Amino acid sequence: MPVNAEKEITKLWKNLHSAQKEICSTYYRWREAALEVAGPDADPTDIALKAAEVFGRDMGKNLLPRMNWLKGEEGFMMNLGRSLAGIWVTEGGIAFAEKGENPGEILIRCTRCPWPTVAKAYGVPMEEVALTRERLFQTMLKDVSVFMNVDVRIEMLKAIPRGEGEYLFRLYKAT
Amino acid sequence: MAKVLFDWDYSSYPGAKAYPHLFKPIQIGNLTVPNRIKYAATEDNLNDHNGFITDADVAYMRSRAEGVVGGLCFMQGVYMDKPGKGQGYVGQAACWDDKYIPGLKSIADAIHEKKAIAGFQLMDCGRVGAVEVESGHAPSTVPQRLRIFKPMYEMTHAEVKEMIQQHVDAARRGVEAGFDVMEISGIVGYLISNFLSSYTNRRTDEYGGDIRGRCQAMVEIIQGVKEVCGPDIPVGIRLCSDELLDDVRGNTPEESMVTYKMAEEAGADYISCTLGWQESIYPVISRDIPQGNWLYLAKRAKEHVNIPIQMAYRLFTPDKPNQAIGDEELDIWEICRSMIADPLMPKKVLEGREDEVRHCVACNLCLARLFRDAPMTCYINPRCAHEHDEAFTPQATDEEKEIMIVGAGPAGLECAYVAAQRGHEVHVYDKRDALGGTLLEASKAPYGDEELMTCVNFQKTMCEKAGVEFHLGEAVTEQLIADEMPDSVVLATGPTYPEVPDQDSGNVVNVLDVLSGKADVGESVVVWGNRKPGIGAALFLAKQGKKVTIVGREKTAGFDINPSFKWRYMIYLKQNGVMAYNDCDIEEIGDGEIIVKTYDGYRFPVQCDTVVLSEREANDALKKTVQSEGIELFVIGDALVPRNLSSAVHDGYRIGLRI
Numbered sequence: 001m002p003v004n005a006e007k008e009i010t011k012l013w014k015n016l017h018s019a020q021k022e023i024c025s026t027y028y029r030w031r032e033a034a035l036e037v038a039g040p041d042a043d044p045t046d047i048a049l050k051a052a053e054v055f056g057r058d059m060g061k062n063l064l065p066r067m068n069w070l071k072g073e074e075g076f077m078m079n080l081g082r083s084l085a086g087i088w089v090t091e092g093g094i095a096f097a098e099k100g101e102n103p104g105e106i107l108i109r110c111t112r113c114p115w116p117t118v119a120k121a122y123g124v125p126m127e128e129v130a131l132t133r134e135r136l137f138q139t140m141l142k143d144v145s146v147f148m149n150v151d152v153r154i155e156m157l158k159a160i161p162r163g164e165g166e167y168l169f170r171l172y173k174a175t
Numbered sequence: 176m177a178k179v180l181f182d183w184d185y186s187s188y189p190g191a192k193a194y195p196h197l198f199k200p201i202q203i204g205n206l207t208v209p210n211r212i213k214y215a216a217t218e219d220n221l222n223d224h225n226g227f228i229t230d231a232d233v234a235y236m237r238s239r240a241e242g243v244v245g246g247l248c249f250m251q252g253v254y255m256d257k258p259g260k261g262q263g264y265v266g267q268a269a270c271w272d273d274k275y276i277p278g279l280k281s282i283a284d285a286i287h288e289k290k291a292i293a294g295f296q297l298m299d300c301g302r303v304g305a306v307e308v309e310s311g312h313a314p315s316t317v318p319q320r321l322r323i324f325k326p327m328y329e330m331t332h333a334e335v336k337e338m339i340q341q342h343v344d345a346a347r348r349g350v351e352a353g354f355d356v357m358e359i360s361g362i363v364g365y366l367i368s369n370f371l372s373s374y375t376n377r378r379t380d381e382y383g384g385d386i387r388g389r390c391q392a393m394v395e396i397i398q399g400v401k402e403v404c405g406p407d408i409p410v411g412i413r414l415c416s417d418e419l420l421d422d423v424r425g426n427t428p429e430e431s432m433v434t435y436k437m438a439e440e441a442g443a444d445y446i447s448c449t450l451g452w453q454e455s456i457y458p459v460i461s462r463d464i465p466q467g468n469w470l471y472l473a474k475r476a477k478e479h480v481n482i483p484i485q486m487a488y489r490l491f492t493p494d495k496p497n498q499a500i501g502d503e504e505l506d507i508w509e510i511c512r513s514m515i516a517d518p519l520m521p522k523k524v525l526e527g528r529e530d531e532v533r534h535c536v537a538c539n540l541c542l543a544r545l546f547r548d549a550p551m552t553c554y555i556n557p558r559c560a561h562e563h564d565e566a567f568t569p570q571a572t573d574e575e576k577e578i579m580i581v582g583a584g585p586a587g588l589e590c591a592y593v594a595a596q597r598g599h600e601v602h603v604y605d606k607r608d609a610l611g612g613t614l615l616e617a618s619k620a621p622y623g624d625e626e627l628m629t630c631v632n633f634q635k636t637m638c639e640k641a642g643v644e645f646h647l648g649e650a651v652t653e654q655l656i657a658d659e660m661p662d663s664v665v666l667a668t669g670p671t672y673p674e675v676p677d678q679d680s681g682n683v684v685n686v687l688d689v690l691s692g693k694a695d696v697g698e699s700v701v702v703w704g705n706r707k708p709g710i711g712a713a714l715f716l717a718k719q720g721k722k723v724t725i726v727g728r729e730k731t732a733g734f735d736i737n738p739s740f741k742w743r744y745m746i747y748l749k750q751n752g753v754m755a756y757n758d759c760d761i762e763e764i765g766d767g768e769i770i771v772k773t774y775d776g777y778r779f780p781v782q783c784d785t786v787v788l789s790e791r792e793a794n795d796a797l798k799k800t801v802q803s804e805g806i807e808l809f810v811i812g813d814a815l816v817p818r819n820l821s822s823a824v825h826d827g828y829r830i831g832l833r834i
Contacts, residue, residue: 003770003778012777064320068422068456143318149377149424 020092024118027051032122045128052132056139059087063140064147073104073150073173080144080152081106081171084137088113100170110167113160126161133159137169177202178407180355181290183209183245189527194493196500197508198525203483204409204444206355208292208507211500212246212521214239215447215487215509216296216358218264219251219551220544221560224307226254226262226269228278233285234563235551238518240289244525247507248291250282252298252360253349255341260311261366263300265548270297270345279352287353294356295349297342297400301366302327302375303453306548312338314370314392315377320423320454323546335382335392338366343399350404357404359396359412361434362449367393371434372418374425386430390437397441409444411485416448416472419455432479445483447509448476460488460512461743462537462623467495474504485509491535493524515541516556530636534629539739540821546739554737554821555630557589557828569832572597576662576807578834579604581651581797584612586812586823587667588634593831595641602661603643606650610635613669613813614820616690620711621718622747627820653800663807663834666798667827670791670813683764686712686789697784698722701769703761704789705732707819710744712787717751724781725755726771728790732757735819761786791817809834 034047063083069076081097085108088095095110119129134156145152151174158168185191191198198210221232232251240248253270254262262269269275279295286293305311305325312334313327330338346357361367369375370392376383382391393412401410414434418425426434435446450472451459458464466489473486487509490496496508513520516535523531533556540554553559561567576599580587583605595601609615611631618628638645649655656664672685686704688694689712698721702713705727717723725732725748732748732755733741748755762772768780794814801808811826812818 003780005779008777008779061318061322064318067320069424070422146316147318147320147423149374 017092020114021118023091024114025122028118028122028124031124045125045131048124048128048132049135052135053139056136057143059136060140060143063144067144067148069148076148076150077104077106077152077171077173080141081108084108084140084154084169084171085110091115095167097171100172102172104173106171108154108167108169108171110160113167116161119161129161130156130159133167134169177205177207179207179209180292181209181245183290185210185244185525188525190493190525190529193527194497194524196497197493197521201483201506203356203411205407206292206409208247209245210243211496211507212243213294213485213507213509214243214246214248214514215511216249216252216294216298216360217511217515218267218545219560220264220266220548221550222266222268224265226267226271226275228268228275228281231560231563232268233281235560236282237285237289238562239514240286240291240293242514242517242519242522243291244522245290246292246521247294247356248286248289249294249296249356249358250279250286250354252296253279253345254304255297255299255345256338259305259307261299261301261304261338262306262308263298263304263365264545265306266550267298267300267306270348271341273348273351276348276352279349279354283353283355292356293354294358295346295352295354296358296360297345297349297396298360299338299341299366301364301369303364304366313366313375314382314389315375317375317377329378332380332382339392339395339399342396343403346400346410347403350408355408357400357408357410358447359393359400359410361393362413362415362447364452364454367396367412368415368418368452371414372420372425373430374418374420374423386426386433387437390434393434394437394441397438397443401442410442411445411447412438412443413447413449414438415450415452416476417450419451419457419459422456423454425452428475432475435476435480439480439482443482445485445507446476446480447485448473449486449488458743460537461539461740462626463743463747464489464537464623466491467499470495470499470504473499477504477506483507487511489537491537493521493529512537512541515551515553515559518559518562531633531640533633534626536626536630536820537623538737538821540737543737543739555824557825567832569593569596572599572834575599576834577659578602578663578665579651579656579659579661580665580667581605582612582667582669582812582814583607583610583645583647584667584669584812584823585614585630585634585820586814586827587612587665588631588638589824589827590665590667590809590811590831590834591643591827592634592637592641593828594834595638595643597831597834599834601638601641601643602646602659603638604646604649604651604655606648608648610645610647612667613687616687617708617711617820619690620715622714622743624711630820630824651797653797656797656800656804656806660804661806663809664797664801665809665811665830665834666794666796666801666814667812667823668794668796668814670817671794671796672788673790673792682785684785684787686787689787690715694787695785696721696787699783700724700785700787701726701761701781701783702787702789703727704791705729705755705757706735706789707733708791709787709789710736710748712789713753714744714747714751716787717753723751723753724783725753726759726761726769726781727755727757728760730758756781793817807834
């Protein structure tokens with residue numbers, strides 16, 4: 001059987017990483033376009049956060065068909081955490097969800113993220129990168145909260161672009 | 176004394192003896208219904224996009240009215256608001272103005288022509304509505320789970336009141352149009368069910384809160400509709416006995432029973448017992464659900480209320496509802512899809528012609544089309560929704576022909592009886608000894624596919640009654656055609672299968688041999704082809720504990736399965752551990768493995784000891800022979816283009832009409 005597995009996997013792996021990098025680059029190219037249209041008085045961070053809301057709204061809709069309360073609150077929160085981590089993995093990050101200390105609390109860790117590296121190439125402030133990620137997740141959860149009639153929230157505790165070594169998000173249900 | 180609209184005496188009919196409980200009267204409100212049969216309100220998308228009734232819809236309803244032999248015949252639910260927020264289907268009938276009354280009256284008259292009881296249904300589609308506008312109305316603003324539905328916005332208190340009044344006004348129009356029974360739709364995600372469910376009703380005013388509060392809108396609608404209907408027109412409601420929305424925190428079954436009790440207290444004269452929502456993740460009416468599976472819910476409903484309970488939902492044959500009525504677990508047999516497939520089904524049962532019933536195969540194509548703005552059609556009944564069109568009705572031929580049909584599968588048999596009914600002399604040849612063609616094997620696939628053979632059983636009866644001559648076990652050759660010299664030849668020979676590329680020593684078998692048990696299949700199998708035949712074979716083998724992989728050229732597995740059923744097959748594949756490589760092909764078959772090539776050129780090996788061929792190709796056999804003899808030729812079914820059972824039946828019917 002003339003299949004060179006190493007060659008096939010290498011080809012796939014390279015193409016996957018190129019695609020992931022291109023996702024980040026495309027976003028920042030669009031950011032530049034938006035800034036040019038918005039003019040010199042616009043605050044780039046405001047525009048980035050608005051973009052995060054637009055993205056988050058649509059990405060949140062993708063979560064709804066998979067929402068499932070059958071495993072109870074804890075199972076629901078863990079599945080939600082895994083979904084958010086999964087988005088990061090698709091983008092090229094290393095991310096996972098784990099149980100927090102409090103009941104129903106989920107921690108989402110990302111120990112490697114492609115976004116700050118690409119952002120740097122486009123001269124984007126690192127704080128904007130961190131805030132954009134936080135706003136993206138927060139917006140995604142808005143529809144989820146309404147849909148499930150549960151007030152689910154997320155807060156950023158650590159961020160790679162702030163030099164804190166990893167991203168750490170706390171996903172929890174507001175009382 | 177209860178009102179009797181039409182006199183019916185079933186005592187001399189064989190069906191009344193075989194199914195005595197189905198053909199005994201029942202009182203609903205102050206109305207006597209002579210039997211226990213109801214054609215349930217079903218959208219058909221046949222009406223004008225402004226909501227006016229068309230001749231096509233009148234003809235469609237007339238044929239169903241004939242079928243219920245004096246029972247209840249309901250027209251589709253009407254939407255009741257001018258902006259169309261409650262409109263869920265592009266061809267849905269409207270009733271927000273008196274200008275619709277003449278059209279609605281034509282339906283009531285058509286039903287009465289057949290001495291059946293005309294039912295009118297009020298249906299604001301709520302969460303699944305707003306088909307022609309940007310957004311719809313709902314008790315609360317809850318995001319849609321499925322993107323195909325429009326966003327919904329919370330109704331103000333005044334809008335709720337207005338909506339209730341719209342039901343009352345529409346009911347009055349229904350009465351003026353001449354309908355005999357009024358029904359409110361409160362099921363599957365439509366507006367009333369949105370108010371009832373804890374999933375979609377988060378209101379804090381008197382129309383929300385606990386289950387009694389969530390019932391308030393329904394209660395006011397029932398009371399208002401009762402008032403305009405008066406004592407002689409019964410008012411019923413369709414309600415979920417179990418929403419099957421536990422994954423999104425919908426009502427519990429106990430709460431659903433509270434809705435039943437409150438409907439009864441508000442004055443409902445009967446309840447149509449349903450289950451599930453369009454957003455539910457559980458299957459309810461597809462072929463994999465056993466017949467009679469949900470009767471326990473009707474029984475439970477009867478334990479909670481004292482008004483008649485009706486039910487459809489996987490009750491396709493008269494035996495189970497007859498038994499359930501006899502056991503006092505059900506009062507009226509509702510029929511929907513079974514009368515889409517055969518509008519005269521109950522009539523045939525009554526007349527002892529059960530073998531002439533064309534049974535629904537629960538494929539849900541009818542529903543899939545409605546959700547996609549297409550007119551009603553039926554997978555198995557080519558005449559469905561063409562009742563008004565003479566071109567779809569077999570007419571006696573002016574020129575009798577001798578017709579040779581090659582192939583006794585669904586396409587050939589359909590063509591055979593239609594042509595024979597028209598006066599042709601029809602001979603059906605098949606090299607096999609049995610009728611059914613490739614359906615004989617296809618019906619061996621799991622999850623209810625044995626029901627597909629009901630199609631062939633029906634066709635066999637119809638052929639026999641129309642005088643078709645069968646020549647089974649007789650292969651058609653060039654010589655036979657030359658000897659017989661028929662006027663027309665119909666090639667319904669089924670598909671062929673592609674040649675196997677670069678086979679070293681792989682064990683390659685045909686899908687038909689696998690399903691019939693003739694092939695020797697190893698423990699690790701690759702099925703080549705990701706359409707329905709391949710999926711059926713994959714599941715058949717996976718059920719035997721084999722490790723199965725599907726490799727197919729279509730972008731998604733089950734490309735040819737209609738969307739309302741396809742999701743079930745995707746779950747079956749997952750549950751049975753079947754991996755599907757879509758948008759791929761087999762590049763090479765070797766010893767113990769194959770090489771899969773993706774659409775963009777990646778290659779990888781998959782270990783297997785057997786490859787099952789399920790990809791099909793058109794069949795040209797005998798075509799040139801027939802043409803060279805100057806004989807009229809038709810090619811139908813998979814021989815023309817490999818597709819599905821529906822295409823075979825529709826091809827056969829249309830050519831049967833044309834010859």
